[in-house]
Each structure stands twice: as C-alpha cells, then as structure tokens.
Amino acid sequence: MKRLYFIGIFALLTITTIFIWSKSYYTEQEEAYVILPVEKGTALIPSEKGVFERSEFANDYATMRDDYKGGRSLDTYYDNRAYHGAPPSIPHPIINELTMGGKSCLKCHENGGYVAKFKAFTPVVPHPEKVNCRQCHVPQKTTGLFKAIHSREFPTPSINNEAFIGAPPVIPHQIQLHENCLACHAGPAAPVEIRVLHPERSNCRQCHVLNNKETTDIGDFIR
Ligand code: HEC
Ligand code: HEC
Numbered sequence: 001m002k003r004l005y006f007i008g009i010f011a012l013l014t015i016t017t018i019f020i021w022s023k024s025y026y027t028e029q030e031e032a033y034v035i036l037p038v039e040k041g042t043a044l045i046p047s048e049k050g051v052f053e054r055s056e057f058a059n060d061y062a063t064m065r066d067d068y069k070g071g072r073s074l075d076t077y078y079d080n081r082a083y084h085g086a087p088p089s090i091p092h093p094i095i096n097e098l099t100m101g102g103k104s105c106l107k108c109h110e111n112g113g114y115v116a117k118f119k120a121f122t123p124v125v126p127h128p129e130k131v132n133c134r135q136c137h138v139p140q141k142t143t144g145l146f147k148a149i150h151s152r153e154f155p156t157p158s159i160n161n162e163a164f165i166g167a168p169p170v171i172p173h174q175i176q177l178h179e180n181c182l183a184c185h186a187g188p189a190a191p192v193e194i195r196v197l198h199p200e201r202s203n204c205r206q207c208h209v210l211n212n213k214e215t216t217d218i219g220d221f222i223r
C-alpha cells in the first residue's frame with residue numbers, strides 16, 4: 001500500500017514537471033520573435049508609410065539622373081495649380097469625357113515615362129489608390145483667357161531652408177497628400193529645383209524634418 005502511494009506521488013510529480021517545462025519552453029519560443037507592425041502591413045506612423053513607396057525604382061532614378069536635362073521647373077509646376085496644395089489641372093486632352101479616370105490615367109501616371117504626343121515626361125501620381133482622378137482633377141479649358149489668378153500670388157513654401165551649408169533642408173510642405181516623396185522629387189518629371197540627388201536613400205524622413213511653421217527673419221543677433 002505504502003509502495004503504491006510513493007509510486008503515485010512520483011508519477012504525479014513527473015507529469016507536473018513535464019507539463020510545466022513544456023509549457024514554459026513553448027511560451028518562450030513564442031515570445032522569442034515579436035512581429036513588427038510593419039511586417040503585418042500596418043504602418044507605425046501612417047504619414048511615414050508612403051516614404052518607402054517608390055523605393056523599388058530608387059536605383060533607376062539614381063542612375064538615370066544624368067541622362068535627362070531640363071524638364072519642369074517649380075514655376076511650370078505652380079502654373080498648373082490654383083494655389084499651393086491645390087490639385088493640378090489636366091493639361092492634356094482626355095479621350096473619354098465621361099470617365100472618372102482610374103486605370104486609364106494610371107496607364108501613364110502610375111510609373112511615368114515620356115509621351116511623344118505631349119512632348120513631356122509624365123508626372124508620377126503620388127496617390128494611385130485614389131482612383132476617381134477627375135473628382136479632383138479637372139481638364140484645363142483655356143490657357144489664354146481668365147488667368148487672373150496666378151498661383152505665385154499666393155505664398156508658396158520656400159526651398160533651401162537648411163541650418164547650415166550641407167545640412168539637410170527641412171521639408172517646407174505638409175505631409176498629408178505628400179507621403180510618397182519620390183513621386184515628386186525623383187525622375188524626369190520632377191521639377192529640376194527639387195529633384196533629389198540621392199533618391200536611393202530610402203528613409204527620407206530620417207534626415208529631413210518637417211517644418212511648415214511660419215518663420216520670420218529676426219535679423220542678425222547682436223550682443
Ligand atoms: C498618354 C499618357 C497619359 C494619359 C493616359 C494621361 N496622362 Fe495625364 N499627363 C501625361 C503627361 C505626359 C503629362 C505632362 C504634360 C505636360 O507637362 O505638359 C500629364 C499631366 C497631367 C497632370 C498635371 C500634373 C502636374 O503636376 O501639373 C494631371 C493632373 C494629369 N495629367 C491627370 C490625368 C488624368 C486625370 C488622366 C485620366 C483621365 C490622365 N492624366 C491620363 C500623360 C498622360
Ligand atoms: C481627393 C482628390 C484627388 C484625387 C481623387 C486624385 N488626386 Fe491627384 N492630386 C490631388 C492634389 C490635392 C494634388 C496636389 C498635391 C500637392 O501638390 O500638394 C494632386 C497631385 C497630382 C499630380 C501631380 C504630381 C506631381 O508630381 O506634380 C498628379 C500627376 C496627379 N495628382 C494625378 C492623379 C491621378 C492620375 C489620379 C487618379 C488615379 C488622381 N490624381 C486622383 C488630389 C487628388
């Protein structure tokens with residue numbers, strides 16, 4: 001009887017040990033790898049998500065940057081906008097007046113490229129997911145008459161705001177609708193003044209900080 005009692009206790013202890021050991025072993029394995037939110041497809045900082053969006057083309061942009069000269073300037077960029085941040089008008093004819101755009105616009109605007117018919121490089125769309133293009137972009141009806149509103153009469157953010165020579169200039173514009181940096185800052189359709197010399201550096205916001213505050217020059221500091 002006493003023997004059976006000891007065997008029973010021994011068996012119970014063995015089972016408990018195995019149970020506890022295996023549980024802690026598997027729990028430990030589970031926690032050894034924490035899945036980052038980025039890997040799950042959710043962005044940690046939503047405004048940062050687009051920063052990496054065109055990075056698969058970054059090396060092409062870097063190698064092609066000497067091949068093309070000229071192109072758009074900030075003046076022509078703003079000529080097509082009512083004010084800073086406004087959707088640019090469509091400067092070319094549209095085949096089907098009734099479409100909202102979508103795939104037919106993305107054929108050219110998704111990745112850009114030269115269009116001989118328009119004698120211009122296609123600006124890449126920073127927001128290909130907003131497929132109802134013509135909800136916001138309207139065709140340009142005239143370039144001659146009714147040009148009283150010239151965008152340059154509204155203040156636009158200034159460039160070359162760096163703390164010292166060689167420092168990364170601050171981002172002078174808002175981030176909303178501008179998440180996808182390479183769409184406007186790289187490739188042959190990017191305005192020359194803001195065409196980036198280092199499209200291959202993927203994390204733009206690691207070095208360029210946001211500054212859309214109004215600043216006024218306080219003049220030289222005199223002790
Ligand atoms: C055949 C290729 C092609 C198609 C299709 C096309 N575009 Fe364009 N788009 C261009 C080119 C090239 C330019 C640049 C024109 C220029 O700079 O003179 C341009 C310019 C624009 C601009 C001005 C961008 C800026 O920054 O000033 C907008 C807006 C635009 N297109 C919208 C659309 C919409 C909306 C559609 C669909 C209804 C569309 N495009 C279809 C080639 C195309
Ligand atoms: C919700 C409104 C909205 C929709 C829908 C929309 N856009 Fe835009 N788009 C804008 C605004 C606003 C800007 C100007 C961003 C800025 O300069 O601050 C812009 C800018 C652009 C530019 C200029 C980029 C550059 O480098 O100059 C192009 C090209 C463009 N859109 C094409 C398209 C196409 C193609 C579609 C459809 C797939 C589309 N947009 C859908 C609002 C919209």
Ligand code: HEC
Pocket residue numbers: 051077126156157158159160161169170171172173175177178179180181182183184185193194204205208
């Ligand atoms: C819709 C087009 C567009 C997008 C997208 C965009 N930018 Fe810009 N960026 C501009 C324009 C235009 C300027 C010139 C100042 C102005 O008019 O806002 C500029 C200016 C800048 C400058 C100042 C350049 C200088 O020489 O001082 C920096 C830095 C910059 N942008 C960084 C970024 C970063 C980083 C992103 C991505 C988070 C981005 N931009 C996305 C259009 C864009």
Ligand code: HEC
Pocket residue numbers: 165166167168169181182185193194195196197198199200201202203204205206207208
């Ligand atoms: C490692 C830091 C770093 C990263 C990452 C970085 N930049 Fe820059 N950027 C700089 C510095 C420094 C300058 C000033 C260059 C100079 O004065 O020689 C600059 C200049 C610029 C300019 C002004 C025009 C020029 O090329 O001189 C633009 C526009 C710009 N960067 C955009 C971007 C974009 C878009 C990205 C992401 C693809 C990016 N930067 C990533 C450090 C960085």
